[in-house]
Amino acid sequence: MSEQNHAGRHAAPTRRDALAYGGAVTVGGLLAGCLDAADDGSAPNSTEPEPSTADEPAEDTSYSVSMAPMGDVTFDEVPKTAYAYSPHYADMAVAFGHGDAIASLGAPDAYTTSMNYYYETVEGASVDAGDLTAVWNDGVDKEVFYDIGADVHFQDPCWLRQFADNWTREDVDEVRQQIGPWFGNRYSREHTDPPAGCRDGYRYYTLWELSEKVAAVFREEKRFEAFRTMYERLEAEIRTNLPPEAERPTVGLVTIRDGTFRPYELNNPGFAKAHLRPLGAKDAFAASDQTYDENQDGRLDYEGMLSVDPDVILHSQGVGGFFDVAAIRETLEDHPVGGELAAVQNDRVYSSGTPFQGPLMNCFQLEMTAKQLYPDAFGEWPADGSEDAYPEIPTDEQLVDRNRIADGIRGDI
Known part of the structure; x- marks a missing residue:
């Protein structure tokens, strides 16, 4: 039209x-x-x-x-x-x-x-x-x-x-x-x-x-305040239990496609990284000699990635079917250079969350990332990237109160 x-x-x-x-x-x-x-039709002379x-x-x-x-x-x-x-x-x-x-x-x-x-x-x-x-x-x-x-x-x-x-x-x-x-x-x-x-x-x-x-x-200002209070408690719990900086892993945030790695900044501002910054991890690319521009689609090959060699690899947008991270992990393991990556050898290649996150998704992505980076402090992340839904977490290892979120959605605050 x-x-x-x-x-x-x-x-x-x-x-x-x-x-x-x-x-x-x-x-x-x-x-x-x-x-x-x-x-x-009312009567004017009433x-x-x-x-x-x-x-x-x-x-x-x-x-x-x-x-x-x-x-x-x-x-x-x-x-x-x-x-x-x-x-x-x-x-x-x-x-x-x-x-x-x-x-x-x-x-x-x-x-x-x-x-x-x-x-x-x-x-x-x-x-x-x-x-x-x-x-x-x-x-x-x-x-x-x-x-x-x-x-x-x-x-x-x-x-x-x-x-x-x-x-x-x-x-x-x-x-x-x-x-x-x-x-x-x-x-x-x-x-x-x-x-x-x-x-x-x-x-x-x-x-x-x-x-x-x-x-x-x-x-819905009251619902928002209830949600923000829950988030602030979650973030405070995570920050309180972070290991000393010297003991934190180096982390490479990437997407992997066609044999190349696209690196992303880990702690830069913006709501896309709101599930990563509170974890205080070391950005492996920021500490390396590799130069790239996140917004210019910079790419690294296997050798370039190995020169950085992060302790942990997080695959951005790795949940919900955008990428098959379980299959990507197998590809890395089978590659003559990819198999040398420390994160691959130590089984520390994880599906990371989506940058398109609102408050509900953000809370779960914080819980997920805390477990992936600091399992000794927050419990192991029990998924390999092939799952269709958020994995079951033992009640005593949950950082996010599922019932409180459900109450907020219902308006029971």
Whole structure:
């Protein structure tokens, strides 16, 4: 459908406009209500007329949440339908009891597999790819937004314009005006620069700052506080029980494909590494003579990897079917150079978590990584990368309280 047809089909103000702009459309609604009241058939000559409320303003239930790059976004009610491209926004909705609102993901089959890897262990946490619209289909079609008709779009419009070549500023404005507001911040993931036109006033948020803002969109501040308190206790327990720095392993965070290793920084800022920084491990690549740029797809061959030779290899996005880490481990073992890697010889090649993490996934990824890096302190990680779901952890070795998460999702806080 053409852009002109969209404009014609949605020329009149809709509830989406109220969500995006609050004031003007809400005033129009009040005026219409007054006209309806004046023509409802009531008897003007009644000796005991009902008290008039025509001049009394309706209670204003609108609220605003502010986040860069959008600024203040006003809602007149809690969104019932939410668009998401990346799974961390969907994870936030699930954590705060609004998972049913999520109507889309960029690639539902792939993303929900990773999400459900963790959700299988928590009652009430689930997401079904069959219920979600796929946003990505050799690009991002604006028509998908009209089909979904979401009350809020959890996506950074700056990133959409950079990522999808066919999107213009006018397209972004059209979705905001005709359907619903944007609410997302993509470049906090690695603290990379947004496009030139979006840099003024752009700021970076932590995972928990982003989560707090999404919770505010759903008016779930109490659920957020309960979740953050649980996280703070988890992080404090991990930090308290970390071994001395001298005894911590060197760690190489990579993805492995086609016989090459793509290294990633372990402790750099951004919510993508929120499950790694609290562990305080030594970045094997930062301490080596190898130079690379994480954002330029730098690669190492087997010999280059052996020159670094980390004590532990973490395979990024190794859960939920993105990579078969069990098969990758066998390939490394069978390779004449790969088999010499200390991590391979000591059986310390692990599936690591996803950078697309919200608060629920983050808590489990912290527990997982703590066990992988420091088994003497937190217990062994009992999985080899071939599993479809988060493994069973003995109750006395669990760092994450599954019942408290389930209570939070239900609103029992």
